[in-house]
Amino acid sequence: xxxxxxxxxxxxxxxxxxxxxxxxxxxxxxxxxxxxxxxxxxxxxxxxxxxxxxxxxxxxxxxxxxxxxxxxxxxxxxxxxxxxxxxxxxxxxxxxxxxxxxxxxxxxxxxxxxxxxxxxxxxxxxxxxxxxxxxxxxxxxxxxxxxxxxxxxxxxxxxxxxxxxxxxxxxxxxxxxxxxxxxxxxxxxxxxxxxxxxxxxxxxxxxxxxxxxxxxxxxxxxxxxxxxxxxxxxxxxxxxxxxxxxxxxxxxxxxxxxxxxxxxxxxxxxxxxxxxxxxxxxxxxxxxxxxxxxxxxxxxxxxxxxxxxxxxxxxxxxxxxxxxxxxxxxxxxxxxxxxxxxxxxxxxxxxxxxxxxxxxxxxxxxxxxxxxxxxxxxxxxxxxxxxxxxxxxxxxxxxxxxxxxxxxxxxxxxxxxxxxxxxxxxxxxxxxxxxxxxxxxxxxxxxxxxxxxxxxxxxxxxxxxxxxxxxxxxxxxxxxxxxxxxxxxxxxxxxxxxxxxxxxxxxxxxxxxxxxxxxxxxxxxxxxxxxxxxxxxxxxxxxxxxxxxxxxxxxxxxxxxxxxxxxxxxxxxxxxxxxxxxxxxxxxxxxxxxxxxxxxxxxxxxxxxxxxxxxxxxxxxxxxxxxxxxxxxxxxxxxxxxxxxxxxxxxxxxxxxxxxxxxxxxxxxxxxxxxxxxxxxxxxxxxxxxxxxxxxxxxxxxxxxxxxxxxxxxxxxxxxxxxxxxxxxxxxxxxxxxxxxxxxxxxxxxxxxxxxxxxxxxxxxxxxxxxxxxxxxxxxxxxxxxxxx
Amino acid sequence: xxxxxxxxxxxxxxxxxxxxxxxxxxxxxxxxxxxxxxxxxxxxxxxxxxxxxxxxxxxxxxxxxxxxxxxxxxxxxxxxxxxxxxxxxxxxxxxxxxxxxxxxxxxxxxxxxxxxxxxxxxxxxxxxxxxxxxxxxxxxxxxxxxxxxxxxxxxxxxxxxxxxxxxxxxxxxxxx
Numbered sequence: 001x002x003x004x005x006x007x008x009x010x011x012x013x014x015x016x017x018x019x020x021x022x023x024x025x026x027x028x029x030x031x032x033x034x035x036x037x038x039x040x041x042x043x044x045x046x047x048x049x050x051x052x053x054x055x056x057x058x059x060x061x062x063x064x065x066x067x068x069x070x071x072x073x074x075x076x077x078x079x080x081x082x083x084x085x086x087x088x089x090x091x092x093x094x095x096x097x098x099x100x101x102x103x104x105x106x107x108x109x110x111x112x113x114x115x116x117x118x119x120x121x122x123x124x125x126x127x128x129x130x131x132x133x134x135x136x137x138x139x140x141x142x143x144x145x146x147x148x149x150x151x152x153x154x155x156x157x158x159x160x161x162x163x164x165x166x167x168x169x170x171x172x173x174x175x176x177x178x179x180x181x182x183x184x185x186x187x188x189x190x191x192x193x194x195x196x197x198x199x200x201x202x203x204x205x206x207x208x209x210x211x212x213x214x215x216x217x218x219x220x221x222x223x224x225x226x227x228x229x230x231x232x233x234x235x236x237x238x239x240x241x242x243x244x245x246x247x248x249x250x251x252x253x254x255x256x257x258x259x260x261x262x263x264x265x266x267x268x269x270x271x272x273x274x275x276x277x278x279x280x281x282x283x284x285x286x287x288x289x290x291x292x293x294x295x296x297x298x299x300x301x302x303x304x305x306x307x308x309x310x311x312x313x314x315x316x317x318x319x320x321x322x323x324x325x326x327x328x329x330x331x332x333x334x335x336x337x338x339x340x341x342x343x344x345x346x347x348x349x350x351x352x353x354x355x356x357x358x359x360x361x362x363x364x365x366x367x368x369x370x371x372x373x374x375x376x377x378x379x380x381x382x383x384x385x386x387x388x389x390x391x392x393x394x395x396x397x398x399x400x401x402x403x404x405x406x407x408x409x410x411x412x413x414x415x416x417x418x419x420x421x422x423x424x425x426x427x428x429x430x431x432x433x434x435x436x437x438x439x440x441x442x443x444x445x446x447x448x449x450x451x452x453x454x455x456x457x458x459x460x461x462x463x464x465x466x467x468x469x470x471x472x473x474x475x476x477x478x479x480x481x482x483x484x485x486x487x488x489x490x491x492x493x494x495x496x497x498x499x500x501x502x503x504x505x506x507x508x509x510x511x512x513x514x515x516x517x518x519x520x521x522x523x524x525x526x527x528x529x530x531x532x533x534x535x536x537x538x539x540x541x542x543x544x545x546x547x548x549x550x551x552x553x554x555x556x557x558x559x560x561x562x563x564x565x566x567x568x569x570x571x572x573x574x575x576x577x578x579x580x581x582x583x584x585x586x587x588x589x590x591x592x593x594x595x596x597x598x599x600x601x602x603x604x605x606x607x608x609x610x611x612x613x614x615x616x617x618x619x620x621x622x623x624x625x626x627x628x629x630x631x632x633x634x635x636x637x638x639x640x641x642x643x644x645x646x647x648x649x650x651x652x653x654x655x656x657x658x659x660x661x662x663x664x665x666x667x668x669x670x671x672x673x674x675x676x677x678x679x680x681x682x683x684x685x686x687x688x689x690x691x692x693x694x695x696x697x698x699x700x701x702x703x704x705x706x707x708x709x710x711x712x713x714x715x716x717x718x719x720x721x722x723x724x725x726x727x728x729x730x731x732x733x734x735x736x737x738x739x740x741x742x743x744x745x746x747x748x749x750x751x752x753x754x755x756x757x758x759x760x761x762x763x764x765x766x767x768x769x770x771x772x773x774x775x776x777x778x779x780x781x782x783x784x785x786x787x788x789x
Numbered sequence: 790x791x792x793x794x795x796x797x798x799x800x801x802x803x804x805x806x807x808x809x810x811x812x813x814x815x816x817x818x819x820x821x822x823x824x825x826x827x828x829x830x831x832x833x834x835x836x837x838x839x840x841x842x843x844x845x846x847x848x849x850x851x852x853x854x855x856x857x858x859x860x861x862x863x864x865x866x867x868x869x870x871x872x873x874x875x876x877x878x879x880x881x882x883x884x885x886x887x888x889x890x891x892x893x894x895x896x897x898x899x900x901x902x903x904x905x906x907x908x909x910x911x912x913x914x915x916x917x918x919x920x921x922x923x924x925x926x927x928x929x930x931x932x933x934x935x936x937x938x939x940x941x942x943x944x945x946x947x948x949x950x951x952x953x954x955x956x957x958x959x960x961x962x963x964x965x
Contacts, residue, residue: 014892019889020827199891200831200894201891282831674887674933677931680930681927704833705925712924712931714922716930719932
């Protein structure tokens with residue numbers, strides 16, 4: 001009996017080249033005759049372009065050409081938005097190079113093409129652009145008034161309004177009844193600050209236009225979608241475009257985009273007939289790569305005096321920024337289904353207004369809508385607990401779906417297939433030492449200790465495995481949510497797995513090898529996983545939304561199953577038995593009731609040589625499969641944070657962080673653990689460190705890593721992580737997805753913990769990030785308003 | 790444009806003599822002139838540490854030095870760390886502790902960790918975290934990086950560390 005690969009902490013196949021410096025990031029690439037690009041970007045957040053004089057730049061040493069918006073107006077098209085959430089949705093045209101006007105600081109107004117990157121950058125400063133400045137709208141409440149318009153031509157800042165009402169949808173009662181009959185009503189406004197994905201590898205694109213196809217290497221999460229969208233946007237036949245995502249240095253949603261810079265690099269390569277490369281600087285990346293979050297949440301929660309929630313009403317203002325990127329408009333909608341989280345609310349209404357402002361556009365960032373929703377509801381559950389004077393864990397228990405109640409159709413209309421919130425919470429409470437920490441908290445309060453202790457709780461669930469294509473269609477998304485895979489059996493019996501889900505750090509090569517090794521009974525080492533090139537991986541919908549294993553992995557298994565079916569036919573022929581008598585276990589095909597067997601490798605060679613195959617058998621074991629999920633998957637977990645707050649300085653320290661996640665069946669615990677750690681770091685960063693700040697003119701103030709505080713090692717604690725395992729029932733493996741879990745749960749856990757430490761001093765809310773100055777200011781304000789009890 | 794200067798630098802045991810512009814950064818010299826693309830650029834402000842190399846055995850951020858300042862010095866990059874086909878203990882430790890995901894910060898992290906251990910062979914967890922403060926990682930939350938540095942310091946990484954090792958396993962990490 002061989003050891004099962006699924007569940008085994010295999011070390012990663014991906015590591016060898018990355019730890020030795022033999023990496024293949026896009027910017028590492030040099031092609032013969034390659035030219036280099038640099039972008040001229042608008043310093044103004046909103047302005048008309050009155051003239052551009054590029055003559056000095058054109059005569060600068062090494063410069064080959066300068067492209068302005070006017071030069072490429074006929075070819076550049078408009079960058080795509082694939083998610084028109086309503087038929088009436090308003091969206092401005094989105095040229096890769098601005099033609100007449102700019103709508104955010106950092107927008108590209110011209111592109112220098114030169115023989116070296118340095119020569120291109122030197123010439124940027126020689127392009128003389130005349131602007132006529134226009135008033136800017138930056139704040140969501142201001143944008144709602146429609147007094148200053150981000151795009152005057154649109155006549156409004158409102159892109160779309162999207163509503164879900166459980167009364168109308170028939171998934172629950174009307175919210176009006178719940179609010180009118182409320183024994184307890186909690187009303188709050190939460191601010192989801194603007195964040196920057198801040199992947200470590202700056203975006204980079206190399207385009208070679210010299211072959212039959214235009215070959216595009218790009219630091220992207222979505223080579224397949226990029227291929228289709230570049231073709232549609234630029235009017236190039238799709239068959240003439242090949243996209244390769246080589247090593248990609250992180251994405252977190254930030255590389256789920258069809259960027260102006262990618263389109264411009266294609267235009268420049270076609271213009272010059274030479275390979276062209278563009279690599280952004282970090283300040284360009286922070287300024288102009290899409291941002292995330294940026295929402296104002298006005299929420300009302302009604303409950304009985306016993307703490308049973310009766311309704312939730314959400315009014316959301318969502319900042320689109322200046323344009324609609326690939327899925328910008330849909331991000332709040334992904335959150336709409338998650339506000340009710342793990343709870344049994346009888347009534348729910350969600351209304352979202354998508355608004356334009358003169359800032360970089362927003363789009364997917366790890367969790368995309370779901371962290372915002374989880375934050376709001378988990379903050380509200382704590383507020384309800386405070387209002388009623390009961391333990392916040394108790395309030396959650398009173399309202400959550402119990403494990404006997406699955407499958408459970410929620411008030412938002414989703415069917416949760418499985419879960420066990422009681423088990424995850426019990427394990428977290430035990431690991432955390434909840435009662436001991438509560439006792440210590442009481443002692444510190446009593447002693448008036450300058451360093452107070454708070455306990456932050458967050459439970460969560462999320463919809464993962466994006467996505468059933470029919471559901472996406474019902475939500476007006478342009479594409480489906482399936483994934484494709486191919487399993488190729490080489491003549492030696494070695495296996496090549498081609499996946500449409502393109503990895504950028506997630507470890508697909510290792511995990512997919514484990515899946516296939518188990519299914520086909522071949523050694524882990526004999527499996528090679530290929531991805532990220534539209535020439536080898538012809539079909540795919542790429543990597544985002546914790547979909548790779550639950551959708552892409554299922555496609556891999558389905559393809560492997562087809563290989564087995566084909567091989568059985570050959571095995572039967574080779575062993576002169578009937579197909580019905582062939583059994584397949586651990587890589588061997590045997591005839592029932594005999595000791596006759598043949599291995600997959602032997603069958604592979606027989607299929608390759610094709611000398612003696614059954615009549616009509618196509619000499620090939622390779623198999624394709626496309627998997628379209630029937631439902632989402634719903635990972636969940638309970639996160640607990642012990643937060644210390646120095647009331648004299650506002651300094652916040654994470655003393656202990658415990659999380660128990662239930663991500664279903666785990667293929668590789670090492671990889672799962674790593675995903676949780678990284679997710680926690682990003683969620684904690686939102687709670688404590690990161691914010692994209694603009695000045696009154698719309699210039700990004702946090703424009704470098706000096707000011708945009710991506711946490712470093714001393715800023716984060718050692719995490720205690722554990723798992724419970726309740727298999728998903730909607731896929732054959734029982735997996736649920738893990739990429740976003742840590743990010744979703746950790747933000748409210750931290751903020752709830754900070755507030756729990758200082759609530760007795762009269763502090764009821766602190767805007768994120770909870771920096772020392774904000775915490776200190778909140779404490780001071782509470783003193784002056786007499787908040788101290 | 791200022792006139793170019795001739796420099797001689799030993800990089801990963803090979804001596805190079807080149808004419809360079811005085812403004813050329815060491816990291817650009819390594820990547821663009823020597824093709825040593827294992828050393829990466831992640832920011833413009835000396836914050837992220839992706840470009841960390843050793844200059845005469847001590848870690849420096851190669852985006853914060855001009856190539857001319859390396860004249861007459863010895864530079865080691867991530868590409869020069871493995872010896873005779875054997876991974877350096879830190880490289881092996883990063884692999885065994887799953888201390889990398891996308892891998893972009895990894896060369897700088899490993900070079901900084903090596904410098905840290907040379908200064909302080911038995912650091913505490915806090916000393917490791919503080920010692921890596923100048924290197925940003927967006928994927929791992931640092932926990933496994935800290936564990937890797939600890940493992941390298943404790944000598945608990947596998948001795949059989951070939952450059953192409955990909956079939957080792959551990960059953961200890963990450964189990965609930």
